[in-house]
Amino acid sequence: KAGVTQTPRYLIKTRGQQVTLSCSPISGHRSVSWYQQTPGQGLQFLFEYFSETQRNKGNFPGRFSGRQFSNSRSEMNVSTLELGDSALYLCASARGTSGTGELFFGEGSRLTVL
Amino acid sequence: AQTVTQSQPEMSVQEAETVTLSCTYDTSESDYYLFWYKQPPSRQMILVIRQEAYKQQNATENRFSVNFQKAAKSFSLKISDSQLGDAAMYFCAYRSPNTGNQFYFGTGTSLTVIP
Numbered sequence: 001k002a003g004v005t006q007t008p009r010y011l012i013k014t015r016g017q018q019v020t021l022s023c024s025p026i027s028g029h030r031s032v033s034w035y036q037q038t039p040g041q042g043l044q045f046l047f048e049y050f051s052e053t054q055r056n057k058g059n060f061p062g063r064f065s066g067r068q069f070s071n072s073r074s075e076m077n078v079s080t081l082e083l084g085d086s087a088l089y090l091c092a093s094a095r096g097t098s099g100t101g102e103l104f105f106g107e108g109s110r111l112t113v114l
Numbered sequence: 115a116q117t118v119t120q121s122q123p124e125m126s127v128q129e130a131e132t133v134t135l136s137c138t139y140d141t142s143e144s145d146y147y148l149f150w151y152k153q154p155p156s157r158q159m160i161l162v163i164r165q166e167a168y169k170q171q172n173a174t175e176n177r178f179s180v181n182f183q184k185a186a187k188s189f190s191l192k193i194s195d196s197q198l199g200d201a202a203m204y205f206c207a208y209r210s211p212n213t214g215n216q217f218y219f220g221t222g223t224s225l226t227v228i229p
Contacts, residue, residue, distance in 0.1 A: 003158075033215045043205065043219040056216045088157065097214040102149070105159040 002027065004093050004106035012112045018079040021109045025072050025093030031055075032074040033103065034066060037088040046089075049074055050097055078111075086113045116141045116208050120220035127196045128228050134181075135191045135223045137206030145211050148182065148189045153203040153222070162204070165189065193225075201227045 005024040013019050025032050034046040045058040049068035066076040072093075078085055088110050092103035117140045127133035139148070150162040165173045165182050172180050177197075181190045193200055206220040 031215050033217075035217075035219075042221040043217075045216045045218075048215045050214065055214045058216070090159070092159075092215070094215050098211060102161040102164065103159075103215060103217065105151075107156065107158045 004091055004104050006089075006091050006106035006109050008109060009107065010110045010112075012114060013081050014114050015081055015083060017081050018077060019081060019111060020075055020077045021089055021091075021111075023074045023076075023091030023093075023106060025074070025091075026104055029093035029095050029104070030072055031094040031097050032068055032072065033092045033094070034074070034076050035090045035092065036060075037090055037108070038086075043090070046076065048097070055097065081113045083113050086111060116143075116146075116210065116218045118206050118208050118218050118220040120204075120206055120223050122223045123221070124224045124226070126226040126228055127193070127200075129196055129198060131196055132192060132194045133196055133225065135193075135204050135206075135225070137189045137191070137220055139187050139189065139206070139208050139218075141187065141208065141210075143210055143212075147209040147211070148180075149207040149209065149217070150178070150180070150189075150191045151205045151207060151219075152200075153205065154199075155202070159205070163191065196227050198227050198229060201225055 031050045033048040047057045068074045088108040090108045091106045146167045148165045151159045153159045177194045203222045208218045
């Protein structure tokens with residue numbers, strides 16, 4: 001069974017540009033969550049999508065947005081990039097949205113903003 | 115918002131020995147779920163162990179076990195018979211029953227296993 005796939009794995013952008021990251025969840029998983037990982041802040045929740053609807057959103061500015069398609073694949077977009085957006089962006093999929101159901105993580109997309 | 119604290123940024127253990135990683139959390143909820151995740155140098159996070167707050171019995175998974183102290187809001191991870199493959203970043207995480215897959219993570223503990 002294929003795991004969570006994130007593309008691209010690495011990318012370099014300059015301030016002011018925008019970026020789109022993609023995530024393909026495990027087959028059968030309808031929930032996709034996004035997390036930002038930085039050395040200083042650790043892992044912070046961005047948002048979660050379930051059946052194409054955003055269920056939860058973390059404390060990030062409106063420059064961070066996402067969507068989910070009917071096949072459960074998800075994209076997140078960051079507009080007007082800032083230096084502080086440099087981070088590892090992790091996508092996680094899950095079958096459901098409650099209990100002890102685990103999150104399955106991808107390897108992440110490493111974004112560097114120059 | 116819930117907060118999760120891991121007070122040990124780095125830990126080391128001799129191969130075959132036992133090590134305990136600490137985690138405390140702050141919440142006003144009575145029902146919740148706790149997790150330990152492992153992130154090896156290749157970066158993909160994987161689940162190590164999980165615990166429901168309403169269960170008093172501590173969870174175990176082979177060499178991994180937890181010491182869950184609900185009143186103290188403590189959730190430590192014990193790794194027995196440490197192996198070289200256990201070297202990784204370990205994250206403690208909290209999940210509320212009301213906010214879907216919004217996990218709150220600690221800042222992590224980097225574990226080194228010494229041969």
